[in-house]
Amino acid sequence: MKNDNLVLNIENLVVHYETENGIVKAVNGIDLKLNKKNAIGLVGETGAGKTTTALAMLRLVPDPPGVIKSGVIELDGENILKKSIKELEKIRGKDISMIFQDPMTALNPVFTVGEQIAESIMLHENVPTDDANMRAKEMLEMVGIPGHRANDYPHQFSGGMKQRVVIAIALACHTKLLIADEPTTALDVTIQAQVLELMNKLKEEYQTSLIMITHDLGIVAEVCDEVAVMYAGRIIEQGTLKDVFNKTKHPYTEGLFNSLPNVNNRKAKLQPIPGLMPDPIDLPLGCSFSPRCPYANDNCRENKPVPRWISDTHMVECSAYDDSSFHIARGGKK
Amino acid sequence: MYKYIISRLLLLIPIMLAVSFIVFFIVDLAPGDVVDIIAGTEMAEADIARIREEMGFNDPLLIRYFRYMSGLVRGDLGVSYVTNRDVFEVYMLRLPATLQLATSGTVVALLIAIPLGITAAVHQNTWRDSGSMVLGLLGLSIPTFWLGLLMIIIFSLKLGWLPSIGNDTPLSIILPAITVGSGQAALTMRTTRSSMLEVVRQDYLRTARAKGVSEKVVIRKHAFKNALIPILTVIGTQFGVALGGAVMTETVFAWPGIGRLIVDSINNRDTQMVTGAIILTTMLSSIVILLIDLAYAFVDPRIKARYAK
Amino acid sequence: MGKTSMVPETGLTASKRYKKRSQLAEIWHNFKKNKGAVLGLIILGIIVVMAIVSNFAFDYDTQIIRQIVRERLQGPSLKHPFGTDQYGRDIFLRILYGARYSLSIGIVAVMVSLAIGGVFGIIAGYFGGFLENAIMRFCDVFSSIPAILLAICISTAFGGSTLILMVSVGVVSVPAFARVARAAVMTVRDQEYIEAAYASGASRLRIMFSHILPNSLAPIMVQVTMRVGSAIITASSLSFLGLGIPAPAPEWGSMLAEGRSFIRDYSYMTLFPGIAIVITVLSINMIGDGLRDAMDPKLKR
Numbered sequence: 001m002k003n004d005n006l007v008l009n010i011e012n013l014v015v016h017y018e019t020e021n022g023i024v025k026a027v028n029g030i031d032l033k034l035n036k037k038n039a040i041g042l043v044g045e046t047g048a049g050k051t052t053t054a055l056a057m058l059r060l061v062p063d064p065p066g067v068i069k070s071g072v073i074e075l076d077g078e079n080i081l082k083k084s085i086k087e088l089e090k091i092r093g094k095d096i097s098m099i100f101q102d103p104m105t106a107l108n109p110v111f112t113v114g115e116q117i118a119e120s121i122m123l124h125e126n127v128p129t130d131d132a133n134m135r136a137k138e139m140l141e142m143v144g145i146p147g148h149r150a151n152d153y154p155h156q157f158s159g160g161m162k163q164r165v166v167i168a169i170a171l172a173c174h175t176k177l178l179i180a181d182e183p184t185t186a187l188d189v190t191i192q193a194q195v196l197e198l199m200n201k202l203k204e205e206y207q208t209s210l211i212m213i214t215h216d217l218g219i220v221a222e223v224c225d226e227v228a229v230m231y232a233g234r235i236i237e238q239g240t241l242k243d244v245f246n247k248t249k250h251p252y253t254e255g256l257f258n259s260l261p262n263v264n265n266r267k268a269k270l271q272p273i274p275g276l277m278p279d280p281i282d283l284p285l286g287c288s289f290s291p292r293c294p295y296a297n298d299n300c301r302e303n304k305p306v307p308r309w310i311s312d313t314h315m316v317e318c319s320a321y322d323d324s325s326f327h328i329a330r331g332g333k334k
Numbered sequence: 335m336y337k338y339i340i341s342r343l344l345l346l347i348p349i350m351l352a353v354s355f356i357v358f359f360i361v362d363l364a365p366g367d368v369v370d371i372i373a374g375t376e377m378a379e380a381d382i383a384r385i386r387e388e389m390g391f392n393d394p395l396l397i398r399y400f401r402y403m404s405g406l407v408r409g410d411l412g413v414s415y416v417t418n419r420d421v422f423e424v425y426m427l428r429l430p431a432t433l434q435l436a437t438s439g440t441v442v443a444l445l446i447a448i449p450l451g452i453t454a455a456v457h458q459n460t461w462r463d464s465g466s467m468v469l470g471l472l473g474l475s476i477p478t479f480w481l482g483l484l485m486i487i488i489f490s491l492k493l494g495w496l497p498s499i500g501n502d503t504p505l506s507i508i509l510p511a512i513t514v515g516s517g518q519a520a521l522t523m524r525t526t527r528s529s530m531l532e533v534v535r536q537d538y539l540r541t542a543r544a545k546g547v548s549e550k551v552v553i554r555k556h557a558f559k560n561a562l563i564p565i566l567t568v569i570g571t572q573f574g575v576a577l578g579g580a581v582m583t584e585t586v587f588a589w590p591g592i593g594r595l596i597v598d599s600i601n602n603r604d605t606q607m608v609t610g611a612i613i614l615t616t617m618l619s620s621i622v623i624l625l626i627d628l629a630y631a632f633v634d635p636r637i638k639a640r641y642a643k
Numbered sequence: 644m645g646k647t648s649m650v651p652e653t654g655l656t657a658s659k660r661y662k663k664r665s666q667l668a669e670i671w672h673n674f675k676k677n678k679g680a681v682l683g684l685i686i687l688g689i690i691v692v693m694a695i696v697s698n699f700a701f702d703y704d705t706q707i708i709r710q711i712v713r714e715r716l717q718g719p720s721l722k723h724p725f726g727t728d729q730y731g732r733d734i735f736l737r738i739l740y741g742a743r744y745s746l747s748i749g750i751v752a753v754m755v756s757l758a759i760g761g762v763f764g765i766i767a768g769y770f771g772g773f774l775e776n777a778i779m780r781f782c783d784v785f786s787s788i789p790a791i792l793l794a795i796c797i798s799t800a801f802g803g804s805t806l807i808l809m810v811s812v813g814v815v816s817v818p819a820f821a822r823v824a825r826a827a828v829m830t831v832r833d834q835e836y837i838e839a840a841y842a843s844g845a846s847r848l849r850i851m852f853s854h855i856l857p858n859s860l861a862p863i864m865v866q867v868t869m870r871v872g873s874a875i876i877t878a879s880s881l882s883f884l885g886l887g888i889p890a891p892a893p894e895w896g897s898m899l900a901e902g903r904s905f906i907r908d909y910s911y912m913t914l915f916p917g918i919a920i921v922i923t924v925l926s927i928n929m930i931g932d933g934l935r936d937a938m939d940p941k942l943k944r
Contacts, residue, residue, distance in 0.1 A: 058544055060540065060543055060544060085548075085549075086548075088546075089546045089547070089548050090546060091546070092543070092544055092545060092546035093544065093545035093546035093547075094546060097544065097545075098544045100537065100540065100541065100544075102537060105536060105537040105538060106537050106538055106540075106541045107538055107541065108538040108541075108542070108556055108560070109538070109560065109634070109635070109636060110559045110560055110633065110634060110635060111556075111559075119542075119545065119547070120545045120546070123545065123546050123547065124546065153635040153636070153639075155635070155636050155639070156639075166541070169541070169545065170544075349780075349783060349784055349787060352784040353784055353787060353788055356784065356785075356788075357788070357796060360796050360797055360800045361796060361799070361800060362800075363800040363801065364799055364800040364801075467932075468679070471925060471928050471929060471932065472921075472925060474872065474873075474924075474928055475872060475876075475920075475921050475924040475925035475928055476920075476921050476924075477876045477879055477880060477896075477917070477920055477921075478880070479880055479883050479899070480899060480913075480917035480920065480921075483899065483903070483906065483913050483917065484913075484914075484917065486906065487906065487910045487913060487914075491906070491907060491910065574787075574789045574790075575789070575790070577789045577792075578789040578790055578791035578792060579791075581791055581792070581795070581884075582791070582880055582883070582884075585883075585884065596792070596795065597795075597884055600795065600799050600884075600886070601885070608796075608799070612788070612792050612796060615789060615792060616787055616788045616789065616792070619787065619788075619789055620787050623787075
């Protein structure tokens with residue numbers, strides 16, 4: 001992974017929320033590198049720390065109670081964590097954009113969609129209002145909405161269309177990195193497919209790098225080149241699509257694949273991962289997954305696992321592999 | 335859209351009918367009547383009885399009410415038996431002074447309340463917030479008329495800066511306006527705060543921040559316009575309160591408006607004037623609330639769409 | 644949904660940490676945390692005690708209303724902490740005694756409003772349809788008349804006495820209570836646990852009393868505390884205008900009216916009764932705020 005080609009470089013990011021009930025350790029030291037024009041899926045259950053990581057990249061972690069305890073976040077070589085608020089405001093929406101889960105509430109109800117897109121343009125590029133409005137219309141066309149609807153208000157659009165508007169806003173200034181936080185979770189499945197297709201197309205068109213946060217492995221397969229699996233604030237497996245899907249290594253990742261219902265074998269029982277994700281205020285001593293892991297041994301429970309590179313691209317964080325003969329049930333190939 | 339306005343206006347009519355009946359009924363219940371005043375102390379009993387019959391005071395309530403109403407719909411609210419002047423005319427003469435007071439009071443209230451409310455919401459749970467809340471609570475606990483008296487003591491009597499009586503100089507409006515305004519400000523501030531608190535949590539603000547909009551603009555432009563709606567409601571209902579507060583303020587400052595008109599008329603047992611004035615004031619208050627409702631449509635496009643159907 | 648949460652969701656909630664408390668105890672616990680509210684409670688307590696005690700501690704005729712011309716218009720001193728009025732009456736004692744009027748009027752007026760308005764509201768909310776419409780229109784009519792004008796109207800018609808004052812101040816708040824009661828009933832009525840109660844066979848009356856009523860209580864309580872304060876202010880305003888309790892009763896509003904003629908040189912007469920009103924109403928309002936925050940902590944966040 002050469003430095004020049006990195007659009008994003010995160011090193012040892014730690015984010016805590018300091019609340020009355022205790023310190024919520026949302027993100028516990030993650031490393032993430034993303035090449036330009038690539039798309040990576042950030043997978044995990046609710047509470048794994050995915051959204052917090054994304055917010056940290058824009059420095060939008062609510063503060064209080066959120067605190068970025070340590071780490072480096074480099075966007076195209078520039079350290080975000082060292083930037084002033086003014087500089088950040090320039091970067092947000094222009095070099096890095098984020099779209100959120102619920103399109104129904106993401107748009108301001110009292111401004112037209114055209115105004116909301118144009119605002120982004122006028123903020124980051126010195127163009128007169130008319131030009132911005134025109135470009136806003138073009139963006140709408142880009143996402144498949146007739147340009148004349150720029151004067152309509154959000155409540156006049158359906159959920160899927162709202163999400164397209166949100167995408168239009170995010171890409172209006174040709175951002176380098178787009179973070180999409182479960183963008184299709186709140187939409188119908190058919191609309192979901194349309195939106196994903198749109199994102200794919202725009203990704204190609206604008207050469208934008210993409211971080212797709214989702215709990216849905218199907219979406220990852222559809223859109224991403226790489227995958228990173230998060231659990232209790234750490235990335236426990238990472239690699240290319242092939243690495244993680246075909247040569248799965250981590251027991252948790254295996255559990256995720258296993259919990260998908262099997263269309264081909266309708267008689268097969270559903271296999272959820274037993275137990276719940278640990279309370280981030282009260283993480284287990286050793287590996288965070290050990291309480292639920294079918295392969296866990298005493299070493300796992302007492303000591304934190306370290307990242308282990310299986311190949312150039314494939315990383316897993318699991319102490320069970322200290323034993324070189326160990327492998328999980330899925331896949332089979334080492 | 336126009337259909338909606340017309341239907342709202344039409345709705346006012348039955349309400350006003352009911353209001354006028356209630357007011358008429360209550361005032362009519364007052365013991366003693368105007369005839370006693372007109373007659374003075376010299377007239378004989380028999381003469382008084384005769385006058386009462388002639389003037390129609392012995393007729394049953396409903397008949398008198400209908401007589402009154404038929405006059406009212408023609409714009410004729412009768413003539414005051416005490417001052418011999420047309421009720422409607424006198425009211426209209428005094429109305430501008432009160433409107434002036436109510437408007438300046440509302441402006442004062444907004445100038446105080448909105449910045450305080452926004453600050454309290456944005457800096458929730460800090461000293462700014464608790465301080466504003468306490469101030470707001472204090473404002474709700476001070477009787478308007480006492481505030482006026484206090485203002486007079488401090489600014490007029492002790493410091494001699496501002497006039498306290500009447501409407502002679504341009505400066506005269508300052509103390510009354512601040513008095514009326516402070517009373518309104520308290521409630522408006524609390525509403526602004528809670529409305530902003532709601533809005534501050536909304537997702538679309540996060541979208542704006544992710545776009546790179548500066549925090550100041552997020553609050554002022556994106557948040558505030560949404561928070562405006564409940565604030566408008568408060569302003570509308572506060573106008574009714576302002577009119578009421580005007581009664582007390584005008585009494586304290588001897589301001590020549592309808593508030594004082596009503597109080598004086600009560601002291602003079604001028605039932606015709608009292609009835610007419612209260613009915614007209616209610617009508618005024620209702621129209622203002624209607625106007626505020628319509629203003630919603632301009633602030634919130636969702637409501638505009640609903641009305642346009 | 645739709646709100647950005649401050650803290651990420653966790654699999655296990657922290658509810659295990661808190662001991663179970665009864666609802667009332669929970670409310671009291673939250674209330675105690677609000678220092679302002681507790682202060683208000685203490686002050687109000689003192690005022691209430693004053694009001695009750697002053698009937699026994701002072702002799703009305705000799706101390707409250709007797710005119711001692713010799714001592715008239717004296718400023719605050721050791722003998723007369725708040726000074727004397729134009730009839731030589733001690734203002735401090737009059738203020739202490741006057742608490743009886745303000746508190747009793749405030750409380751009774753609001754109780755009356757609550758009783759009438761509450762019943763109307765519950766009926767309207769529960770039965771709906773024509774009844775609800777009729778009641779609500781009726782309330783609309785009454786509330787379109789500016790409060791103080793309505794109160795003035797009634798007071799003028801029936802003369803000034805404590806009772807009439809209570810009624811006129813009370814009537815003004817009836818529409819508000821009706822609306823709150825109706826809204827509370829309607830929200831609760833549609834909640835799922837009510838459906839569950841019906842499904843398990845409870846009778847309508849039982850549902851109304853054991854489910855709907857307790858849960859509607861919170862917003863009603865909040866209204867009550869808000870209204871007592873404004874009732875006291877309205878009552879003193881009416882007295883100030885001469886429409887309230889007749890002289891020589893030491894009602895705070897009428898004391899202010901009397902002091903007005905002497906405002907230029909004896910401004911203390913205007914100061915103290917007003918301060919009494921403010922302190923009383925402020926303590927009630929602080930309690931009200933504390934109660935509201937205690938009952939629904941979500942509002943505070």
